[in-house]
Amino acid sequence: MKAFPKFALALFCIALLLPTRGWATIDDALSFALEAADPYVKEGFTVREDYWGGDLPVKQQKAIVHQLFKGNEYWFWMGTDVENARISVHIYDSDGNLAEVEHWQKPHMAAARVVPKTTGSYYLIVEIEKSDRERTHWSLAYGFR
């Protein structure tokens, strides 16, 4: 009889923990994206206070369409909370040609920079290249100058 309250308490604690952990994971992914952005803010990039995110299984891509303007320069920063994951973000123009001028990947982070040759629609392709999780949370931020 005494075991039941303990078991119920344990279940209750898990129930409380689950959603908290879900959101904490997203926030953690975002904090890595913003950490990646930090050095560029010092270079004059304005970081937009809107962030995009979700979760993906390994090798599945997600495309986000973005209107970019010739005359601006953009950095896109992606973050994940998963320690051993390798993530990537790449930028393609409306014809599907790789448009970024540089990119990098680090633990928890990836980034790509584009200086649009024309004003128009661009595709941001985010991907979890490698992860030990079934689905990996990711977050994307961007800045411009």
Add this chain to the structure above:
Amino acid sequence: MNYRFFPAPIAGLTLISALLAPVAPYAARGEEVKQHIDVGKLPQQATLVDDVIVPVPSEVFGVLDKLGSPNWHDVLRSANSTPPGPRAETALLLGDVIAEGFIAVEAQEPEQVKKIGRTVLDLASALGVRKAVASRSSAIIEYADKKDWPNVRKELDEALTDVRNAMDELHDEDLAQLVSLGGWLRGTEALAQVVKRNYSKDSAGLLHQPALLDYFDKRISHMPPRLRNDATVVNIQKRLKEIRPLIGEADTDISQQSVDQIREIVHNLVITIAPANS
């Protein structure tokens, strides 16, 4: 913070996989980047392509700054900003007023910016999101007093984000889209006016925004009837379809004549949303 969240798994699965997953070493070398993707096949490659990032006004005005110094006083307009009643139209007007704020910043008109800061608060109140923008409105007025234009711009960008975020929280995502649309229309009118006065292929290229037009058109089509059937919204959707062929394809220039036509169409929409003060 405004977070656009794409579908998540059950949190429990995440926790279980976190507990059970083996630790794998991080590989420093990334995979080879594809030089080309078939954009026509993206829906098969990607999970979703229905997300379009609507740029903040600063992105457009930043480019205009680099192109030269247009006479922004000529672009600035004084409009009636009394909440019109229907929520759809109030949302459109709020977007219009925020965009006007950017023009007032370009014109460096502190009194106009302060007036706009107060109007943003009134319209946000009418839409039930006053709390979300109260501090932004104060900051806009404070920075305008100091003529701190970069910070006014930043606060205006963030006011737009906060309003949309608050509406999302109230499950008024469609209304939030109308705020963006109202801002986009006024911004496009101003842009077309500036480009028209000093036409160049580069500056006209700023009007090449097909993904945004398609996105707004699609969002209106999916709105509930109470918003979609609003007379102003119906008219906007109709006119967006007229603009679409004028904004050109990726490799074609937008002619001066097309710029004129775009300006005319969006101007007529803007005066419907925000009639000029008589």
